[in-house]
Amino acid sequence: MASGGSSTPGDGITGGYSGDSIGIQITIATLAGITWYNAIELVALVFVTFSQYRGLYFWSLLVSSAVGLIPYSLGFLLKFFNLTSATWLSVTFITVGWYCMVTGQSIVLYSRLHLVLPNPKILRRVLTMIVINAIILHFPTTVLTYGSNLASGRSGYIRGYNVMEKIQMTGFCLQEFVLSALYIWETTRMLRLDPDRGKRKIMYQLVAINLIIIAMDIGLLVVEYLDYYIMETMIKGVVYSVKLKLEFAVLGKLVFLVRSHIWKQESVTAAPPEFPDFVDATRVTSDVTHATPRVRQRSHPWMDSDSVDIAMFEHSGLPRGSGTGHSEISHALSGETQTNNLPCSERDFTETPQRLPIPHPKNSKCGG
Numbered sequence: 001m002a003s004g005g006s007s008t009p010g011d012g013i014t015g016g017y018s019g020d021s022i023g024i025q026i027t028i029a030t031l032a033g034i035t036w037y038n039a040i041e042l043v044a045l046v047f048v049t050f051s052q053y054r055g056l057y058f059w060s061l062l063v064s065s066a067v068g069l070i071p072y073s074l075g076f077l078l079k080f081f082n083l084t085s086a087t088w089l090s091v092t093f094i095t096v097g098w099y100c101m102v103t104g105q106s107i108v109l110y111s112r113l114h115l116v117l118p119n120p121k122i123l124r125r126v127l128t129m130i131v132i133n134a135i136i137l138h139f140p141t142t143v144l145t146y147g148s149n150l151a152s153g154r155s156g157y158i159r160g161y162n163v164m165e166k167i168q169m170t171g172f173c174l175q176e177f178v179l180s181a182l183y184i185w186e187t188t189r190m191l192r193l194d195p196d197r198g199k200r201k202i203m204y205q206l207v208a209i210n211l212i213i214i215a216m217d218i219g220l221l222v223v224e225y226l227d228y229y230i231m232e233t234m235i236k237g238v239v240y241s242v243k244l245k246l247e248f249a250v251l252g253k254l255v256f257l258v259r260s261h262i263w264k265q266e267s268v269t270a271a272p273p274e275f276p277d278f279v280d281a282t283r284v285t286s287d288v289t290h291a292t293p294r295v296r297q298r299s300h301p302w303m304d305s306d307s308v309d310i311a312m313f314e315h316s317g318l319p320r321g322s323g324t325g326h327s328e329i330s331h332a333l334s335g336e337t338q339t340n341n342l343p344c345s346e347r348d349f350t351e352t353p354q355r356l357p358i359p360h361p362k363n364s365k366c367g368g
Contacts, residue, residue, distance in 0.1 A: 013148045016082040031234035032073040038241035039069035057111040064104025072097025073237045087149050101240050102172050103134045108247050109179040115254050116186040133175050137168040169224045173217045180210040202253050209246050
């Protein structure tokens, strides 16, 4: 594979930078520094943001940034600047970082795909695609990478690597195109069913972020096919670090969007009220559009409260005293019910009866 100039490595993966251009050296170091800065910032944000250090999204984001971006750029710095004589060390850093960075990015996308696409069949197919691409694209490239640097007859490995490099770049770009297209399609379809115009801003943000990801992949692929190997490898770290930060930023928007959409679906027949941004609509369990009806007690302007109490107790036939209320009325009525349910032979007719309503003859069990 030819490189980005006459003074750059002639066979891509083998050798370091043999030129004397200070501009290229500064560019390599600057791109590596940007990648490390984004990776360290992302790791810090992950640990600060997540309350529980678990889940596929957390681990894929952490591994792709800490174990992917940092070793990947470090390996190419050791390789291009000839900072170590142990070739296997730089190749190992590059390979491990490349695995975690590229496939880790796809796992990050997959880990939150169920929020907009709750279809287990499609999710299984997407995961199968990621696993198959990792096997058929990572492993052959790894063999050719080590062979190009460590084998005695390197010419065959170098020619194979130059071909395989373009194949794996194209395959992984197509994989991310599919994932981003699913997000764009499902997000657009979901918000098309939601009449709330305020959430269209989130839709535009989600679509724009996924379009930016696709554009960066296309640009990276163009640089690869132009055979600018040094620029392609160093720009790749920056591109993937930016994509990971965009994915981290979009998760909060997506969670808010999905919660709001589910809440909208629960009340399709009636138009739900609009809440401010700081109100979680999923926790509202009552109808906030109407006030709770008050139980109004009918009052008579010509009777005071004592007169009303006297009338109530005279109607029930119970003595009026302090502390008497509905519980005594209920107790008296329950006592009456228990007395009426007793057989006639067990009833005590010698006691002075209270002034209670006389049961209807048809409901009495005693013969008259």
